[in-house]
Amino acid sequence: MIKLAIVGTGGIAHWHAEHFQKINCVNIVAACDVDEKRLNEFSDKYNINERFTSFDDLLNKSSIDAVSNATPDNFHKEIALKTLKNKKHIFSEKPLAENYFDAKEMFNATKKTNLINMVNFSYRNSSGYQSLVDVIKSGKIGNVKHIDATYFQSWLTCKYWGDWKTNEQWLWRLSTKHGSLGVLGDLGVHLFDFASFPVGKIKN
Numbered sequence: 001m002i003k004l005a006i007v008g009t010g011g012i013a014h015w016h017a018e019h020f021q022k023i024n025c026v027n028i029v030a031a032c033d034v035d036e037k038r039l040n041e042f043s044d045k046y047n048i049n050e051r052f053t054s055f056d057d058l059l060n061k062s063s064i065d066a067v068s069n070a071t072p073d074n075f076h077k078e079i080a081l082k083t084l085k086n087k088k089h090i091f092s093e094k095p096l097a098e099n100y101f102d103a104k105e106m107f108n109a110t111k112k113t114n115l116i117n118m119v120n121f122s123y124r125n126s127s128g129y130q131s132l133v134d135v136i137k138s139g140k141i142g143n144v145k146h147i148d149a150t151y152f153q154s155w156l157t158c159k160y161w162g163d164w165k166t167n168e169q170w171l172w173r174l175s176t177k178h179g180s181l182g183v184l185g186d187l188g189v190h191l192f193d194f195a196s197f198p199v200g201k202i203k204n
Helices: 011-020 036-045 055-061 073-085 100-111 127-138 168-174 182-196
Strands: 002-007 026-032 050-052 066-069 089-093 117-120
Touching: 002 011, 002 055, 011 026, 011 036, 011 066, 026 036, 026 055, 036 050, 050 055, 055 073, 066 073, 073 089, 073 100, 100 117
Parallel strands: 002 026, 002 066, 026 050, 066 089, 089 117
Antiparallel strands: none
């Protein structure tokens, strides 16, 4: 049984909790957030007993095996490096880090260990995308030379999602003032992954 802690209890953390609770070998034992009210509401909803407002306290006091990092982008590096230093596995929301150098540091911290340092590119689980990867790797369409990608997002135009101009739930996707990389970090990284993952390492 993998004992998991979820760090950050905002919107995406609910997706993490709901899906991890469906995995028989995973037990969510702890949650952490600087906002105690939100932490308690989240923990009550998912029956999580261990609750921390300090990530250092979580690492020192909880006997976890892994961390699910659902914090804003600018905390990914700090959370990941502390987790790895304490010999725990880490599953981070995308983007992995705010820049190449931070991502490289996180990668290097994992290299000489048996720990998993994984970033959540959820679209890789899509059956359609997996079929595309299989076709490309089979060589049936030859070598991929160029990829043109466009991303349409309905929350900018559909009233069903609420008002993206005022709703904090959507504002972070458009602005870097909320601790995120904005639309590039939220949506752009998916496009880069769509382009690079099926073809493997891009040499030049």
